[in-house]
Amino acid sequence: MKEIKLFCPATIANVSCGFDVLGLCLEQPGDEMIIKKSFTPGIQITKIIGQDLPLETEKNVAGVAGLALLNELKDFKSGFEIEIYKNIKPGSGIGSSAASAAGAVFGINQLLNQPFSAKELIPFAMQGEFLASGALHADNVAPALLGGFTLVRSYEPLDILKLPVPNQLIATVIHPQLEVKTADARAVLKHTVPLKKAITQWGNLAGLISALYTNDYDLLARCLHDEIVEPLRSVLIPGFNEVKESALVNGALGSGISGSGPSIFALSKDKITAQKIGDAMATTYKKFEVDYDVHVSSINKEGIKIL
Amino acid sequence: MKEIKLFCPATIANVSCGFDVLGLCLEQPGDEMIIKKSFTPGIQITKIIGQDLPLETEKNVAGVAGLALLNELKDFKSGFEIEIYKNIKPGSGIGSSAASAAGAVFGINQLLNQPFSAKELIPFAMQGEFLASGALHADNVAPALLGGFTLVRSYEPLDILKLPVPNQLIATVIHPQLEVKTADARAVLKHTVPLKKAITQWGNLAGLISALYTNDYDLLARCLHDEIVEPLRSVLIPGFNEVKESALVNGALGSGISGSGPSIFALSKDKITAQKIGDAMATTYKKFEVDYDVHVSSINKEGIKIL
Structure with a gap:
């Protein structure tokens, strides 16, 4: 080859x-x-x-x-x-x-x-x-x-x-064309976190891992929270709270910042819901007159593909 | 009844x-x-x-x-x-x-x-x-x-x-007859933890959950670490480091404080190793002339039993 x-x-x-x-x-x-x-x-x-x-x-x-x-x-x-x-x-x-x-x-x-x-x-x-x-x-x-x-x-x-990946899982991602500088996304992080919040976070992560092994979408939804980083970084993404709320109202299992942003993701368990979430997310940035891309995608189980 | x-x-x-x-x-x-x-x-x-x-x-x-x-x-x-x-x-x-x-x-x-x-x-x-x-x-x-x-x-x-519980898992517990006051075990905890250590801890816990679902004893061993609480509480348990080290040297997958102590547990994957670990752990408290109990037990999958 x-x-x-x-x-x-x-x-x-x-x-x-x-x-x-x-x-x-x-x-x-x-x-x-x-x-x-x-x-x-x-x-x-x-x-x-x-x-x-x-x-x-x-x-x-x-x-x-x-x-x-x-x-x-x-x-x-x-x-x-x-x-x-x-x-x-x-x-x-x-x-x-x-x-x-x-x-x-x-x-x-x-x-x-x-x-x-x-x-x-x-x-x-x-x-x-x-x-x-x-x-x-x-x-x-x-x-x-x-x-x-x-x-x-x-x-x-x-x-x-x-x-493992639960079979029905679908991701919706909205990328608002806002700049979040990596340096800013780093700077807002705190070097220490309250022990109580750390315990909540590792309880949720442990539950999420269990949900992936058992295809338990309800459990997955209960675990998709970030007590530590999202409250700090979301202030760098105008409209974040509104977009997240619109995803949850429209049936998302959970929603949060993708990486260090500005993209915001949501997970749901069928394509119609995922598309509806995308439309709902877009409403916020239309209102703000911010350009955006919306991606609705199933989970890629193999990664990079040879074409 | x-x-x-x-x-x-x-x-x-x-x-x-x-x-x-x-x-x-x-x-x-x-x-x-x-x-x-x-x-x-x-x-x-x-x-x-x-x-x-x-x-x-x-x-x-x-x-x-x-x-x-x-x-x-x-x-x-x-x-x-x-x-x-x-x-x-x-x-x-x-x-x-x-x-x-x-x-x-x-x-x-x-x-x-x-x-x-x-x-x-x-x-x-x-x-x-x-x-x-x-x-x-x-x-x-x-x-x-x-x-x-x-x-x-x-x-x-x-x-x-x-x-889930990996089938071969066995616990060894040594209870040295030392008093660790709950108030002291609480008092040594810090209200905040470094974010970096919290990340290490939730990575390990996530790995441990995965190990339980996949019967992966090597992974379990790699995850059985506590970066946050053990370093603080172990100072309340004389001999802890020596007991833990003796467990690991004798084949334990991991070892740590049981609850807030003073008992120290180790996990291993067969009864002969678990017994050997118990003997090795006991050596320390014999030397210190501290009374102790050693328990070697498989994992109880059903909990409380009707006799």
């Missing part, structure tokens, strides 16, 4: 009670990437369509992630050209950089006849995340590479689990 | 990463209780063997829990006599008061032809816990009444789940 074409999906990190540990892979939206073997060693980003992003390898998340993989193999001879067709908007909070970083390492690994497992690719993709955000986080690249729900149990050592 | 004889088991609360939410039911040790219908309305504690505990209904955890049940039914005519044969030492940290409170409501519910489900009995038993410790906690009475591992997902509203 000399060339591979990929679909690289968007992802929702945190998922309310799972701050910094949970992630979820979507069927839509997603980028496409074409990766080709090349005679020039290293990684060349030859084309980026749809977004204005750097083509220089060391400044591009796909480039950096791909180089991390080649460095690990001590493979200084292989070369790859990458074309990226962006549909996921950078800064949207649904894993735009993760899709590119994960896609690059997935594709290169395929073209090298899979020296690495999907889990082993995660640390390389994390190098792309580090370039994008200054933090080595895995909660978007893990679901992009593994599919479904993923749990980053630990970073040191890196220990990532794939969790 | 006019009379019922019960086995009321010991329980381990917290289980390392599950502070205030997880509990686990043991086969041994346990109290016995005999509950009889009586012509005198209300609850009479007629006999307590094995420990010096108050016979007055309002000062006895079994009495208070039983009255809570009768009050909920607005049943001012039924009367019950309770005999308690204590094998679980009060103040040991393995749910002595919970066994009595849970046993009382379980037995009375049986003699009244089960107006309540096992889960519905939990709030009554919690009234006994409130008498014993001043806190309405459920992490011992829930596993005593439901068996196995239980999760207190939320207190308001009360939402308790029964979790």
Whole structure:
């Protein structure tokens, strides 16, 4: 195989009670990437369509992630050209950089006849995340590479689990075209949290994990709360409370900030409800005259796909 | 049925990463209780063997829990006599008061032809816990009444789940005869925790829940850590670090404080290892010339038993 074409999906990190540990892979939206073997060693980003992003390898998340993989193999001879067709908007909070970083390492690994497992690719993709955000986080690249729900149990050592996905689950995501700077999203976090709230949060996360294993949608709904981060970060997203409320009123199991925002997600258990939630969410931003995209997507159980 | 004889088991609360939410039911040790219908309305504690505990209904955890049940039914005519044969030492940290409170409501519910489900009995038993410790906690009475591992997902509203139990799991508990005052165990807790440690803790708890559903003993072992409470409370238990270390060296999946101590538990996956761990744990307290009891027990999946 000399060339591979990929679909690289968007992802929702945190998922309310799972701050910094949970992630979820979507069927839509997603980028496409074409990766080709090349005679020039290293990684060349030859084309980026749809977004204005750097083509220089060391400044591009796909480039950096791909180089991390080649460095690990001590493979200084292989070369790859990458074309990226962006549909996921950078800064949207649904894993735009993760899709590119994960896609690059997935594709290169395929073209090298899979020296690495999907889990082993995660640390390389994390190098792309580090370039994008200054933090080595895995909660978007893990679901992009593994599919479904993923749990980053630990970073040191890196220990990532794939969790089961209740079959009927559907995600609705609204991306209001507002800028939430990563630095601001970080700055509002507090270094300490009240023990009582932490207990509530881990009780909810433990319940959510149980709900995934037992297909218990009522339990899932009871657990989809974030006592700690959402109250702080939601103030950076105008309309958040109204959008969330409209999702819940229209039948969402739960709703919260996707990653560090500004996208807001909701989960429900059928497509008609998910679409209705999307329409209801949109009402707020229509009123505010803020542009938005709405995505209604089932859960992507396999992650990146070969097209 | 006019009379019922019960086995009321010991329980381990917290289980390392599950502070205030997880509990686990043991086969041994346990109290016995005999509950009889009586012509005198209300609850009479007629006999307590094995420990010096108050016979007055309002000062006895079994009495208070039983009255809570009768009050909920607005049943001012039924009367019950309770005999308690204590094998679980009060103040040991393995749910002595919970066994009595849970046993009382379980037995009375049986003699009244089960107006309540096992889960519905939990709030009554919690009234006994409130008498014993001043806190309405459920992490011992829930596993005593439901068996196995239980999760207190939320207190308001009360939402308790029964979790699966990996078949080979065995608990070792050492109870050194040291006094840890509940007030001291509370006082050492901090009202706030670093966000980073809270994330580690909920990652571990989420992993532990996953391990219970998948019978993954290696994952269970990786998750059995408590970054938040154990470092603070273990200083109240002389020898804790040495005992824990000896358990791990001898093959324990994990080890930690049972409830608020002074008992120390370890989990392993076979009886020979569990016994070896018990012997190793005992070495420390032999050296310190502190009396101790060691219990090796499989996990009790049903909770309180009718004898």
